[in-house]
Each structure stands twice: as structure tokens, then as C-alpha cells.
Amino acid sequence: MTESPDFSDNFVKKFNELIAWRRDVRRFRADAIPASLVEDCLRLANLSPSVGLSQPWRFVRVRSAEARQEVISSFETCNRDALETYEGEKRTHYARLKLEGLKEAPVHLAVFCDTGTLQGSRLGRLTMPEMLHYSVVTAVHTFWLAARARGLGVGWVSILDPDAIAKVCQAHADWRLVAYLCIGWPMQDADTPELQSAGWEHRRLPDDFLTTV
Ligand SMILES: Cc1cc2nc3c(=O)[nH]c(=O)nc-3n(C[C@H](O)[C@H](O)[C@H](O)COP(=O)(O)O)c2cc1C
Numbered sequence: 001m002t003e004s005p006d007f008s009d010n011f012v013k014k015f016n017e018l019i020a021w022r023r024d025v026r027r028f029r030a031d032a033i034p035a036s037l038v039e040d041c042l043r044l045a046n047l048s049p050s051v052g053l054s055q056p057w058r059f060v061r062v063r064s065a066e067a068r069q070e071v072i073s074s075f076e077t078c079n080r081d082a083l084e085t086y087e088g089e090k091r092t093h094y095a096r097l098k099l100e101g102l103k104e105a106p107v108h109l110a111v112f113c114d115t116g117t118l119q120g121s122r123l124g125r126l127t128m129p130e131m132l133h134y135s136v137v138t139a140v141h142t143f144w145l146a147a148r149a150r151g152l153g154v155g156w157v158s159i160l161d162p163d164a165i166a167k168v169c170q171a172h173a174d175w176r177l178v179a180y181l182c183i184g185w186p187m188q189d190a191d192t193p194e195l196q197s198a199g200w201e202h203r204r205l206p207d208d209f210l211t212t213v
Helices: 009-021 035-045 065-084 088-096 131-149 162-168
Strands: 057-061 107-114 153-157 175-184
Touching: 009 131, 035 057, 035 131, 057 131, 065 088, 065 162, 107 131, 107 162, 131 153, 131 175, 162 175
Parallel strands: none
Antiparallel strands: 057 107, 107 175, 153 175
């Protein structure tokens, strides 16, 4: 057992900055990323909490040009369908948003939940089986923060057909897509979400989401 670390005031200040300056990034520079950086982030993601210590996250590196083209095509189809659900000004606004960096990002990672895993022996999942999926989200968030701490940007793309992505990734039949991540060096840093800067939505204060019973 190693000695418990001392998280200094300065560390806490830096940690707060990490949270405040994590962004969903859709604009990347073309430069490559050293593989070791992504591996570091994956190692940290693997330390994330998971129900019953099930570690149900499964990461797939999507590298080939053909596979990436299929992902891009899926996005284009799904995004066209999404646009159709808006009308008037909202539709014009939606059409102007940049909602992925699939073409620019040097690294693509698909993240699946292995719904068939035996690890954890079902502990904690009887009444809420969805906990397995939530466990994968914790790993995605850890990865996101680890990447940001190294200066990397991560963009979560959900405007995709999960079955199409599973096929591209040759995913096991039990795997369900949780996240598709674009990773690269961001064009710029920001402390404000891009959707807020674009006038689509704004962040509310924590009090808006807290009740007491
Ligand atoms: C589950 C999930 C799915 C998301 N899917 C998309 C997406 O398809 N396209 C996109 O541009 N952003 C996507 N985002 C990013 C959000 O738009 C972003 O987190 C939010 O606007 C707040 O901005 P921030 O992450 O920079 O704080 C997703 C985020 C989450 C957590």
C-alpha cells in the first residue's frame, strides 16, 4: 500500500481549473498525438468507478480511413435527420452549429458497454441494470479530464447510428455504444461551452438543480 497523497491547496485550485477548462472540442489542429498520451489517459480511465467493480468499458481505436468514412457518413445521415426535427429560426441555427470534429481529429475512440460481462457478478445491478452503462460514462469522463490535463481536446459525438458504429467496430453482440470520442489538439482553449458561445443554450447555476426534501 503506497502512502496516501496530500492534495495541497494549490492542487485543488488546479483541479478546479481543470474542471472549468474542460471543453467539448470539435475544432482540432491536424497535428498527430503521441500514442503514449492516449495510452496514459486510457490507463487513468481504467481507474474509474464501476458498479461491482465490473469495468464494463470497452475502447475501440477507429483508425482505418474506410472505418472513419463510415462513421462520418453515419453522422451526416443522423445530423440531417436531426435538422429535420427543427423549424424556423431554430433550424437555421442548428444548421450552423459544428457538432463534431470527425474529419479533423487524429484519434477516434468508440466506447462500448459490455452488457454481457460477468465481472462484478451482477453486484449492484439487480434493480438498476443501467448502472453498467453509467459505469462506462465515469470512464469517459475520467478520460476527458486526463486528456484535458495533457492539453488534449475531446469531443463526444452522439449524433450517430449506434448499430452502424458497432458494425464498423466489429463489436461483440453484447456491446452497446456509449460514446464516440474525437481526440486531438484543440484549435483554442475556452472556459465557456461552445453551444453557449453560439447562443444555443447556456449553463444554469447549481442552485437550479438542487432540492431538499
Ligand atoms: C452524452 C453526451 C453526448 C454529447 N454529444 C454531442 C454531440 O453529438 N455533438 C456535440 O457537438 N456535442 C456533444 N456533446 C457535448 C455537449 O454539447 C457539451 O458537453 C455541452 O455543450 C457543454 O459543453 P462543455 O462540454 O464544453 O462544457 C455531448 C456531451 C455528452 C455528455
